[in-house]
Amino acid sequence: MDIAGYLVHLWDLRSAKVIAGIAVVTLLVVLVGGHRALVSGNALANSRVSLLFWFSNTLVTPWLALASAGFVMAYGALGLPSLSSSAWQAVPFPLLVLIAFLANEFWIYWSHRWLHSRWGWPIHAIHHSDTHVNGFTLWRIHVLEAVVMQLFALVMISWMGLPPAAAGAGALVVMLHAVYIHSPLDWDHGPLRMVIASPRFHRWHHADAEAAYNTNLANAVPLFDWLFGTYRTPHRLDAPMGARSAGVPDTDFVSLWVWPFMEWARMIGEAVGVRPRPAAKPTAPLGLEAETYRLNGGRSDRLS
Ligand SMILES: [Zn+2]
Numbered sequence: 001m002d003i004a005g006y007l008v009h010l011w012d013l014r015s016a017k018v019i020a021g022i023a024v025v026t027l028l029v030v031l032v033g034g035h036r037a038l039v040s041g042n043a044l045a046n047s048r049v050s051l052l053f054w055f056s057n058t059l060v061t062p063w064l065a066l067a068s069a070g071f072v073m074a075y076g077a078l079g080l081p082s083l084s085s086s087a088w089q090a091v092p093f094p095l096l097v098l099i100a101f102l103a104n105e106f107w108i109y110w111s112h113r114w115l116h117s118r119w120g121w122p123i124h125a126i127h128h129s130d131t132h133v134n135g136f137t138l139w140r141i142h143v144l145e146a147v148v149m150q151l152f153a154l155v156m157i158s159w160m161g162l163p164p165a166a167a168g169a170g171a172l173v174v175m176l177h178a179v180y181i182h183s184p185l186d187w188d189h190g191p192l193r194m195v196i197a198s199p200r201f202h203r204w205h206h207a208d209a210e211a212a213y214n215t216n217l218a219n220a221v222p223l224f225d226w227l228f229g230t231y232r233t234p235h236r237l238d239a240p241m242g243a244r245s246a247g248v249p250d251t252d253f254v255s256l257w258v259w260p261f262m263e264w265a266r267m268i269g270e271a272v273g274v275r276p277r278p279a280a281k282p283t284a285p286l287g288l289e290a291e292t293y294r295l296n297g298g299r300s301d302r303l304s
């Protein structure tokens, strides 16, 4: 099994076909009526930063692929327990695709959950820094986040021994869905809201409102949030986007790129007493200890 090859293929999809998908979906969103959120000066500045992250991340793709291949080799050399790929031979291909999809959702949920922890947040704050969330926001991830997500994926795929064809099937669809849920549309999916994530579901994840922090962590299947107690389903989207209240800038690419390193340095400095603790700031989405919400009959209990 060529896992590294599969992952490089995934990354290629992100870099070429999906950027075209984003353009199409974003154009559709503009036509449908989300145009006001896309054409202000600040919105364009935010999208420019998102694209700068996309571009800068493509520059490190070969190194990431190399590191992935090294990780897979190291994983094999360690002789860690894993399922044999032959274990899946009797399983029909459509079922394999479903299993791979749900496994993928599971690791995305938990890696995303780690990114919302105290030490993971400085990396993930970059994705949350966009104050005008749209399809391009999907690409606004720090290269370290790409590494973290890839490592989680490699551990899962290596352990399960899933055929790459099954693991790769539908990757483009999942990616386009991710573009869709970042669209500036307050759309809900009614009775299917627990099965397929809607723009409202994910845009609440990006809301700069204390009650929304650390909720709706799933990628495409909100059921995982319901299962693990982080589901939140307000009636409408009525909160600002971004992480400004946590002090994260929205349009300064260089500051955002160095943000994780500066934050970790500050946190370590505080921990060893080199730097005094700053005055209390507004509550930032730094930990999982924040209040979380279970399904409440489809109604908001705090913000509606
Ligand atoms: Zn997040």
Ligand SMILES: [Zn+2]
Binding pocket: 127, 137, 138, 182, 202, 206
């Ligand atoms: Zn997002």
